[in-house]
Amino acid sequence: MIADGDSTEVRARERRLVIAMFLAGAAVYIQAFDAQAILPSIAEDQGVAPTISVLVLSATTIGMALGVMPWAYASDRWGRLRVIRWCIIGSVLVSLITPLLPGFPVLLALRVVKGLLLGGVTGLAVALIFEQVRPLRAVIASGIYISGNTLGGVATRVLSGIIADVGGWRLALGVIAALSLVLALAFLLMTRGVSEATGRDAAQLHGSTGARMSLGRALLSTGVLLSFAQGFVALGVFNALFSVLPFRLHDQYPVFGAVLTSSLLGLYAVAFISAQSGGRLASRFGHGPPLALGYLLAVSGLAALFIPSVAAVAIGVAAAVLGIFLIHPLNSAEAGRRMPAHRAQSTALYQISWLAGATLVGPAASIVYESWGWAPTVWMLTGVLCLGAVAAIVDHRPRSVGQSI
DSSP: OOOSSOOHHHHHHHHHHHHHHHHHHHHHHHHHTTTGGGHHHHHHHHTOOHHHHTHHHHHHHHHHHHHHHHHHHHHHHHOHHHHHHHHHHHHHHHHHHGGGSOOHHHHHHHHHHHHHHHHHHHHHHHHHHHHHSOHHHHHHHHHHHHHHHHHHHHHHHHHHHHHHHHHOHHHHHHHHHHHHHHHHHHHHHHTTTOOOOOHHHHHHHTOSTTTTSOHHHHHHHSSHHHHHHHHHHHHHHHHHHHHHHHHHHHHHOGGGHHHHHHHHHGGGGGHHHHHHHHHHHHHHHOSHHHHHHHHHHHHHHHHHTTSOSHHHHHHHHHHHHHHHHHHHHHHHHHHHHHOGGGHHHHHHHHHHHHHHHHHHHHHHHHHHHHHHOHHHHHHHHHHHHHHHHHHHHHHTSOOOTTOOO
């Protein structure tokens, strides 16, 4: 475990680890959401309805949700970094074989397996960062990791749509798998020589009455459940929007094909800005103001989606993404900060929360869109997002002395 201090060697090791986790974040998202921009192509080729094709994404997020907690406990025994390495290598192998195998049921099964492996990365990344990077820099480092998610998410959405227009969705998934292999190899190279950290290390580092608190008591007394709720809402709305948007664009502007869809989904790139700045804003102004700004931006962005023009949709998507990726990194970091003795489990539960949101809100939004259209879908997403704002308000309400935070 990296010791406190400010030596050149410590800074260099921290920097190397943060770069490695940026690469890991990109490798996860480039695989997890490689099918999002090409769902219409998959639906058409496999002869399934749009609401069924969304299961390609849901299968991945379900697998991730199921995988994060077992991997968290496994990392207590074998080390965070070692488990992350296993999971990245395994997920890439699954991604490489997926385009080669026929049948929609096989596709769904492989997506679940890939999700189980990716869950080991998403569930442990923030825990590893908080155990290896000094506390004052860990929130910023977590934002950099999520910026890697952003890079992977942008690349996979833009490239897959363009490639699918040229050579079909299977070729698109194959190219994305090859890119994930490159990222995984770079991650393995950057983590050579990085020391392991386990849950026992964390307990020793934070040895105190709080460290001996049971997981259940810690969940109930630290306020972290409100962070989980906000993760559910923020990423649920985000994934629902990006799952329904390709069908909306396909229905409204069919002449442009997947290129327009990939271009608008590429606005996810603005998340890089907010993921990078959220930690710095929190360090300067506290957790509350940047979180409030995130909700304001996200709700304003959804409101712009009611305007029937490509420009308005582009502005709305950009604002919503900016806001959501202020909300998400801040709450992810809070999950790691508030429960130092159960950090792997806390960050894993946060991942389960947002994955549950992605799994449940996305299909629900698809059903609303197919049944009632675009405007009711946007109203639904706005309502869900407002629930997250309520959780944030409750989390930041004034507390009496001695009350749990």
